[in-house]
Amino acid sequence: MTDLTGVSQLLNKVSDDPVLRTALDRAISSYWKKRKQVMERYPYVKELADEVRRIKEWSIDHMDKLLDKAIEAVEAKGGKAYVAETAEEARKIVGELVGTGKVVTKAKSMTTEELKLREFLIERGNEVYETDLGEFLVQFLGPKPMHFISPSIHLTREKVAEFLKDFMGVEVDKDDVEGMVALVRKFLRDKYFSADVGISGANAFAADRGAVFLIENESNIRLSISLPPKHIAVVGMEKIVPTMSDAWKVVEVISRYGGYKVTSYINTVMGPARRGDGDIGPEEYHVIFLDNGRREASKDPILKQTLYCLRCGACQYLCPVFGIVGGYWAGLESAYSGGIGVMWEYITGDKETSTQHAFACLLCGRCIEACPVRINQPEVLREIRRRLMERI
């Protein structure tokens, strides 16, 4: 527990990997360029981000109340709501809803990664496909999603081309990114139509209308949750905000701080399709609200701010340590990455490993500048250190 040799060897090894370094360098400099453009073009987002901070503060302080409202709203529309206290419970609920021998399409979701849901469903004899290009690559190339919004940040386009060539059995041009996207899209297209269940997470959840908000750029989410007859949304309890208008603010801030000048699509799902109204979409809408450490953290004066996190990935792009080790920081077993990943892992997963990883933070504070809601990661990570140092 107190021996950091393992962490140090892991981080050292990967920081010497030239492919990883090239991939990270490219992604980070492209993000930084886009971020500056976004801030110039939408100067109001800073204020909007401050407002989102206040919305999140209020929401986390009223988590239980909002949860009740959210459940009520989902059920009023004919959906089904569930509360899962633990990862185990959440997997059980999803497992029963999906069954076995089914085809499942998934929208990219960190919360389902936290549950290791894809692995779980495959083990139970289902065919599961990640439909986000980056996440699709991670499904087949591993080792884990390396960044909140850019899960395949560790892969160079050269590596991806090589993989697609083998996987699809066709010639692939490494400089034709669009072409690669089209290839995967074509492969997935058939899956959407044969899928029995679509699974998503949520970027935000509006308690007043029982609505899931999902941001995307590839139109894969829209297809993967509206074509199959059943939609299951796994929603971390910290995602719930009071109203639709709050949720809109949250998603705009996420996409701007994620570096998008234009986000292609924002989906909102408010319930199952109503027959006879000409609605298209799934007949079943299931929302699983996940606790898994979140409620306890919401009562902890220092850890609490972790739950304000919108998972926009800005801090990961701009963290110096992340810049040379990527998502290996927080460990390969964790779904989460970077300093904020260590905090999420501490709350939702393995306290021991995340505590060891907490010592790799520089406490330099660039993440605070990067973050729309100014989460003080050094403060939280230092607190995690303190809890260990006090005991040993």
Added chain:
Amino acid sequence: MDLKAVKLLLEKNAKKTWNPLGVKEEYCSMWAEGMNFPERGEVLLYTGCLYQMIPYIDMFARLLKGFESMNPALFGIAMKINALADSLGLDTISLLASLEISKKDKERYFRIVRSIANALLSAGVKFAYMREEPYSGVLYHDLGMDDLFREHVMRLAKKIKETGARKVITIDPHTTYMLNYLIKEFVDDFEVEVVHYMDVLLERGYTPKVRGPKEVVIHDPCYLARWNGVIDQPRVLLSRAGVKVREPEFTRKFTGCCGGPIESLFPSLSSKLARKRMKELKETGSPCFTVMCPICLTNFQREARELGVRVFDIMEVIE
């Protein structure tokens, strides 16, 4: 690295010398010999000893990096034995004493502190200085060793109080942040005003002279820029002296860390971070870096030769 061993080692050194590396307090004040500062006064210069400790930090870092590549099991045992039994000759105090730190090395960092003190004197600031100056304790806080930190800063607060100071001038970012914010969480009645020396110089309208290169690339130390908000001050001082300043891509509030803060636990990673940041600085086209923090200074300095650059503290560029 084993945290238990690190903790025991720091506690042991603290008990003997009130310093994490076993550096003695009279050593911290040695730079001021012959300068005849009063020991009491309204205004106190408090260096926190970080500049003076650089040769020791450096020595320790080289040592740790050697250990890091050792067989981990052996290393773990060595650290444990070291901390628990002072054996194997690994005790840092005797170890550091036995390694000769070159006079030239010590003198460089003493000179930086002296140059700050002289600038303050030329600007007409009168101040007191402690004969045996304690370390700031900030490393204990960084590592989450709050009990040791509390004990350390309570003694420090008492010593500062004994000088009669109502205002303390600090010279490095970490000590400044500690005295401005952290100490208040641990010591109830710490009510002295804390100012960074650059603010004092600017307030006095001080115009420095060039003493080093005429053009530099500026590296904002994280703790100075982000945690203390001291960003324009060094730029104003440099420009008053007529030094041309180049800005790297990541600068001011978005400055990049030198890697120094994790040097004791992850020495190799720390030096890779230093090199990455140094490449960003070098891309501005200037091979002369100026920093305003002893941790940045030593962490960059170690890699400087290999990268073909020169690293200066701001008080080596101007005076």
